[in-house]
Amino acid sequence: MDKYLLEILVCPLCKGPLYYDKKAEELICRPDRLAYPVRDGIPVMLEDEARELDPEEGVPA
Numbered sequence: 001m002d003k004y005l006l007e008i009l010v011c012p013l014c015k016g017p018l019y020y021d022k023k024a025e026e027l028i029c030r031p032d033r034l035a036y037p038v039r040d041g042i043p044v045m046l047e048d049e050a051r052e053l054d055p056e057e058g059v060p061a
Helices: 003-008
Strands: 019-021 026-029 034-039
Touching: none
Parallel strands: none
Antiparallel strands: 019 026, 026 034
């Protein structure tokens, strides 16, 4: 994931910052507990495509 792209991308719902989980290839919004997929290096920033994080699933710090 391009570092510059990570700096300008925000959550489409709350406009907050995103954390890139390299292992899962997802962009995580901590406040909304949503994970947006990254497919072939392209972030899919659609609410319908995001998965909700499980309550017991730790949100990376």
